[in-house]
Amino acid sequence: MKPAPLLLVLFCCFFAPRTEAAQTPPLRAGVAKIEITDRAAGPVNDPLYAKALVLRKGGATIVLITLDAVAVGEIGRIGDGFLTEVRAQLQAELGIPPASVVVNASHCHGVVRTDTAALAVQAVREAVRDMVAVRAGTGTGREDRLSENRRLQMKDGSEVDMRRAYSLPWDQEVAGVGPIDPEVGVLRIDRESGVPLAVLYNFACHPIMNPPGKGNSADFPGFASRLIEETLGGGAVAFFVQGCAGDINPVHYKEVSRPPDAEPLGNLLGLCVRNVADKIQTKEGAELKIRSERILLPRGDDLERRIGAIEKEQTRLLGSLKPTNINFKTFLPLLLQQSLSPDYPSHSAQGYLHERSLNRDTIAKLDADNRRQVEAYQKNTQTMEQLTRLNTNLALLRKHLAQNQAAASPTIAVEIVGLRIGDFRLVTFPGELTVQVGLNIKRAAKQSNVFVAGYTNGYIYYAPTAAQRNNTGYAQEDCDSLVAPQWQSLFEQKALELLGGL
Secondary structure: OOHHHHHHHHHHHHHOOOOHHHHOOOOEEEEEEEEOEOOOOOOEOOOOEEEEEEEEEOOEEEEEEEEOOOOOOOOOOOOOOHHHHHHHHHHHHHOOOHHHEEEEEOOOOOOEOOOHHHHHHHHHHHHHHOOEEEEEEEEEEEOOOOEEEOEEEEOOOOEEEOOOOOOOOOHHHEEEEOOOOOEEEEEEEEEOOOOEEEEEEEEOOOOOOOOHHHOEOOHHHHHHHHHHHHHHOOOOEEEEEEOOOOOEEEOOOOOOOOOOOHHHHHHHHHHHHHHHHHHOOOEOOOOEEEEEEEEEEEEOOOHHHHHHHHHHHHHHHHHHOOOOOOOHHHHHHHHHHHHHOOOOOOOOHHHHHHHHHOOOOHHHHHHHHHHHHHHHHHHHHHHHHHHHHHHHHHHHHHHHHHHHHHOOOOEEEEEEEEEEEOOEEEEEOOOEEOHHHHHHHHHHHOOOOEEEEOOEOOOOEEEOOHHHHOOOOOOHHHHOEOEOOOHHHHHHHHHHHHHHOO
């Protein structure tokens, strides 16, 4: 009998110290991108992509798909069945659980192919095929030159937003502007050799700076990702994840003195991401977690009241219009004369002085009457601009009233996802979150490297704060919305719960 060798083997198997590699499975990742531009829809300025990042560790899998598209369903080319179709196919082909699949739209206004769902699945398939062991690291940067809050705080306590659909309010009525979120969250994923495989970056701003005349475009995120990928090299793929951009526009969005151009803004963002990524030290053993929950948000039950308030205001504004003796052709010269020479608008100075010496005041009476006419015309113009804003937002309220009335339930079911990749933590929402919501969650999370993404796994239009939702100025964010004001506290609470569980 020779028991010693057997006992020795058993002892080594059960009591010998294990290495870290044996205890912790490695993080593995794969990336791929496929063009989804509809080149038959017209000229193309720059391409649109579906990009896939697949991560696995032990029994956990995360599939992140980013789309250069306006939304995941409801509006644009991507239909409401997109997410279900992609998830079903990935589960059938690759065994990936539906809850592991996260799809974020950049919200650019490019036109994608009608078979984008199949192309997105193909990208995931290629990413899974090419998975390798990786290291991960997280960092943050600041870029405050790209964006501005499009909501203007008025002196009467209301808010008005900046859109190309209508004019800005008059400067003298503006009291302030809303906040922006300049933080850029960056996740860097390297191959074991240290060569970058992927850079994921989260930032909040509407990609609406590429002029339609330039053709189909991924807007500034497309230019930012191109800069990142070209300068990193090695086949690395850059993933833009849209943040809380509901009320955030590109800077100078409303200017008319220069043509809109997304490329300089994209280059600024891309350089910021590169600077952050270069400083990140990736490491092994990154955590990989994902949690998905559905919550019910109340549909707005006050839309009829808000519609009634706008209609009442329309009636008041129409009644305030005053008849004038002038039209636009005569208004402009009078306004210019009164601005250039307030004391002598109608004639040269000697004409006024000569008339005064003869004790006549005919010119003075003419000037007084013209000033009243100009003032009335200006007020009419201002009223017209207010009516334009109200008309546009009234149409949005009526649209969503019809949707809510046709719905089978007084609530909307939405999917919220929390995911963690190393020190990078992200919580998502399927709508256009306004920036204050993201700032609230980051501040309340009491964790570092927490980021928030809207436009993910569906689309339920705008999700403004409760205060914005009750705004009496009627901006797009509070009218192009299906939800009641109470949605905000429900989401923020659930977002913090998900983040806490990561």
